[in-house]
Amino acid sequence: MNNNIQQNNIFKTLQIIYGAFVLGVVIVTIVSFLLIENPSYEIELSNVFTIVVVVVTFGGLFLSDFLYKSLLSKIVSNQSLNSKLAQYQTATLVKGACLEAPAMLAIAVAFTSNNVTFLLISLFIAVIMYLKFPKKEKFKEEVTLNFEDKTKFDRL
DSSP, X not given: OHHHHHHXXXXXXXHHHHHHXXXXXXXXHHHXXXXXXSOBOOOOTTSHHHHHHHHHHHHHHHHHHHHHHHHHHTOOTTSOHHHHHHHHXXXXXXXXXXXXXXXXXHHHHHHHHTBTHHHHHHXXXXXXXXXXXXXXXXXXXXXXXXXXXXXXXXXX
16 A cells, blocks of 8 residues: 555656746746746847757757657556656656756746747647656556556556
């Protein structure tokens, strides 16, 4: 029984931390929007920040999926459920960090350039982060679980 509580705590902790990533991006975006004086809405392709933010955003999206899948592939089917949950937690938090970094860069550029168009990029990333929110169903789909692990996990 104590093991079930620990496993459930691992998953709930993961959801809380990942939710804080998403909520942090949304809150900082809103606060930045409210604090920007004389906002600009023009997209200037000649501005180096525009190119950097777009490249870093796509790089973050690619890197988050690549590292996530790479870390998940290291989970061995004969490991304990606790070990699988811990590795899943690590992979998910790395994915979230790789998505949060470009969002925060976009917010910083928006704040320094007074161009709120960059805030749309941070909101776009926040939506992607929300869509990739860790759920128990996703865990069961993405991690190889034997019958015993599935039974234990379903009881969480």
